[in-house]
Amino acid sequence: MTVTGYGQAIRDGFEYLLSTRREVFTIGQGLWSPWYVGNSMTNLDVQFGRDRVIDTPVSELATTGAGLGAALCGYRPVVIHPRIDFMLLAVDQIVTQAAKWRYMFGGSVNVPLTVRGIINRGGEQGAQHSQALHAWFAHIPGLRVVMPATAKDARDLLIAAVLCDDPVLYIDDRWLYGLEEELGPPVELDLRREGPKRVREGSDITLVGAGHAAWLCVEAARHLAEDRIMADVIDVRVLNPLDARLIADSVRRTGRLLAVDGGWTTCGFAAEIVARVAETVPPSAMKAPPRRLTLPDAPAPTSGPLEKNYYLSVSDVAAAARQVTGSRGDAWE
Amino acid sequence: MTVTGYGQAIRDGFEYLLSTRREVFTIGQGLWSPWYVGNSMTNLDVQFGRDRVIDTPVSELATTGAGLGAALCGYRPVVIHPRIDFMLLAVDQIVTQAAKWRYMFGGSVNVPLTVRGIINRGGEQGAQHSQALHAWFAHIPGLRVVMPATAKDARDLLIAAVLCDDPVLYIDDRWLYGLEEELGPPVELDLRREGPKRVREGSDITLVGAGHAAWLCVEAARHLAEDRIMADVIDVRVLNPLDARLIADSVRRTGRLLAVDGGWTTCGFAAEIVARVAETVPPSAMKAPPRRLTLPDAPAPTSGPLEKNYYLSVSDVAAAARQVTGSRGDAWE
Amino acid sequence: MRAEAELRTAGGPELGTLANAASHHEALTLPAQDRDWLVDALRRMVLIRAAEERIGDMVAAGRIRCPCHLAIGQEAVAVGVARHLRPSDRTFGAHRSHAHYLALGGSVRRLMAEVLGKDTGVSRGMGGSMHLTDPEHGLVGTVPIVAATIPIAVGAALAARMDGRGDIAVSFFGDGATEEGGFHESMNMAATHRLPVLFVCENNLFSSHLHISLRQPKDSTARYAEAHRIPAWRVDGNDVVAVAEAAGEAITAMRTGSGPAYLEAVTYRWRGHVGPREDEDVGVKRKDDLQLWKRRDPVRRLHEALVAAGDLDPGALERFEAEARSEVAAAWAQAEADPFPAPEALLGRVYGGGRA
């Protein structure tokens, strides 16, 4: 067991894949840069050669399409987009091509393509360097979507994504790169068997989040415990296809739900969580209205004080959770 | 009053705008074609000249960006995408540019751009000619999203969209083009004041839908009435920003919700409707679990028999509504 | 003929007689060798046309419902390029790809089954006319999003180079596809990494209802290859000999690492953009041109040449056509009798290993 950070764990995942599978390669912007994707791929080009760790022109669409083409021809490429915002130029290849090729061609075509989209926001970068659109991609049948919230998942879900025969969108978050954890050796998970995980036990309220939002929930739960509010925390991990049973079971017990998400509200991922719970948990079990905590309905501003109010913090989550646990039944009106 | 079809009503809207506003022009694929966009723009190029009704190369991104550029320079362009699927190549210009320019530049820049995306599906066209991704765009702050379900709205919401100083995504559905209605003269609505409308009164269940789904709800309500099931039908009309109060009020009265949507389930528009209701309607008021009726979690198949099962029909909606009204409280378990 | 030379000549429509409907009506000039293949090529083109005519008739009769884009008149491009391909090569097409599928050796019956939405179709009824695949013959896939398969073909070329067996990727697309940004990104990526991909532009002068003169400053698309410093060939797309020769030069070089190549084949579609009608009413002077283009018939011109050369008798073409029509009729009958996919197919084919 060695202590490893989230960013380093991603690199460990790549190192494992590139050393154990000759059909794996990675392609995208910044792979030959010392800083482009943080420390998550440092010197992989030196270690495995620039034929398997390929930096590219500023051509998101062609780069993603090229990854898909190689995936259709026996390889397991990982296409890197240093920002979700840039990846949007390749949406056709991800959503209308990769996610649909198996189906359109009868179901037996394997599409072992992994697209890695990095959420890279804050630091007064502004509206075009800020978007987290995981809800968009979780909306698309045929596309698996994973968001690791821990160093272990950052490594092992990357490996699972690459070994999966379906296209997978793997979304990591630069805000988590410093997160450290004791890690054993890499494991090869079957992504089809992976789903949400309870990462903390509690009986007063259910906190649900994916990626950085899951981390916020865990941290907030610590603070809440100090006030004797025991939160049940679910790390979603796999957003699509979504298996929400664990979440519904938890809310049945706690009677309270706070869905936390780093995306926007309307048609966002938190909406799906609330909807799943509303469809399956009897009202009699609910002690308070389900609640969403998401980004304000605005693009990201740059101005420091505004930006500080814009993004979610641990204390925002704790405060919202306190409200929910403090609220009585009439809170609906 | 003259009887007008939905497709013709769209053309009436364009004719009104092009005759009364010299700053209005329209640009997109198929505008010089006799059949490309159905009967919704027939001969506008002949009537108003090819300088104001511009057909384009197969370049969705540049066409949309050009519309935005003209909108920033005093015009009110309508960019046409004959299919939502094609429009995805321009997502950056719609979502990362048009929706954010006002905000990124301080709030006072007007962006009077209308992007018209047509839902054109069925007829065994398959997965790449089928997508309805209104949930994606309703997720984006700064972008107004409208979906007309009637001939009157097809015309008047188009006019409202073009006269609005914010970017608007106007989504019409080829399946509605035959829908006829008696229309008076065009009216200039202020889009900022428009929102969901109750189009039928009832006390047993609330049916909610946008665009073609709203039409399905209205038709289903007729059938349901024959069985004495009185449905309250809400046509959403404006998906973003979404004012859900009318919907919540309705569910408070009926105690039952069926959210119908022609998009996919996860993080779809129906999820948002269910979430809004769950957040605001007290469980005590709910007589049955809220329910979503959406597309199956699959791309669109071409094979006739499969396609028939894939898309929603009036009887599917009626059947789901009967289930909801028939279900008892224990239906949650 | 290499395009660079021509590109240097400034101004005016650049395709010259290649775009002139009144030219190139004469019989083909045949190479000395290769006669057996030329006869095969004629048979193949006749089969493609018979199959597409059948499909057109069945669309008109309402027995096929999926949108069908017919390549009648353009058969020589697919057949000429296929001449130099092997099953381990990776070919991609678009919305108008029946000819690509059949030229590579695809089964008529499985094509008919696909357009009918049958479980025996090439895509098991999930894709119809616009979504064809035939890995066994090297056809990876064809899809209707314009230009979408161009970057995918570049990725296949990357895979081919990694495989190191001298295989190549081929991307068939139309002149309209050259207006999509992805096409240009793909050419730059292929040129920068010197990938073995053959870009085949079937320039039929139209994108849907719009003539190329309303969409681009010049009528030749090889301009773009030149900009990306990709060697380009420009040929009469209704001359299977010229197409095969150019493709041969390009592909031979590519298999030994010369990098990407571009082939512009100028041709014309006899039917409307979609469906069986001739759409004489649509587009710039299509009515007059169509009649002339029919006289640049790739099939007739090859047959006449083979007759003149004494390789075939004057009646051969009619015989081939009759044979093709009966083969097609039989395939159609079988396909119509075939079963539709089971209802479970709707949700069962979305993910690998069943629904996870």
Added chain:
Amino acid sequence: MRAEAELRTAGGPELGTLANAASHHEALTLPAQDRDWLVDALRRMVLIRAAEERIGDMVAAGRIRCPCHLAIGQEAVAVGVARHLRPSDRTFGAHRSHAHYLALGGSVRRLMAEVLGKDTGVSRGMGGSMHLTDPEHGLVGTVPIVAATIPIAVGAALAARMDGRGDIAVSFFGDGATEEGGFHESMNMAATHRLPVLFVCENNLFSSHLHISLRQPKDSTARYAEAHRIPAWRVDGNDVVAVAEAAGEAITAMRTGSGPAYLEAVTYRWRGHVGPREDEDVGVKRKDDLQLWKRRDPVRRLHEALVAAGDLDPGALERFEAEARSEVAAAWAQAEADPFPAPEALLGRVYGGGRA
């Protein structure tokens, strides 16, 4: 010099000495007239450099937090093009646009306020360094999504043509932007509709850490203009006279309906891709080249020429620099004292007429 000619010369890096760090160190050759403007141009370039050096220092000091991409070393391109623009023209930039903003006459104080996130900033603190606007001087907007403003500029040109007042649109972008598909779509649209848009490519040979030789088959981007049959000029981007001359020819023609034009200005950035450091460690032989490129200084070369011509005394440059530094210092002090946007700005600036 028109690019077509050069494009005909095959093979090898196409920029020749323009891309050679060791060349073009000599003083500029000045035109007979225009001396007053040249002195203004020198002052303007000095002001731009002083402002960017200040911004760099403040980033290093942690007093500016938003990402700042400095154009130090590239000042001549913005100033040379601005020479021929009027406020009714519509200019667009990208992530590295401080120089474009200042060259058009933007206020230093409002720039400083913007990078500090103040309500008095050009974008009221909502955009920072990468989102600048100054309609009063014709700068519509600059954004960091690479190539995003290119099609937007084409739309502005469409608007300009509809207005019929002879105004034009200008799109500033880098060599990396030419790898985005949208750039090519935009050129085709501009060429097809003959729109008055000047494409200005500041080819500094790098996109972030990657030299152009690792991203494109050749080092000149005017190749693409040629493909779209758009007249192209290629110049030393560190020679404000050459830039202004080429821009002048292109713009004069454009105002009278000649359609789009392309100007490739070869230059080099002295600082890293983002931030104040010189990043000598990043990219192909940047360390050696940077020292040489600093000797191709657009400021020094203009000053020397003006001294040689007797228009300025040898001490003028230092005087201008001192004046610029104090103007910048004052602007900075004011900006630092300015207020941040009120909390309501967070939700109040999303839609027109307040939140609907």
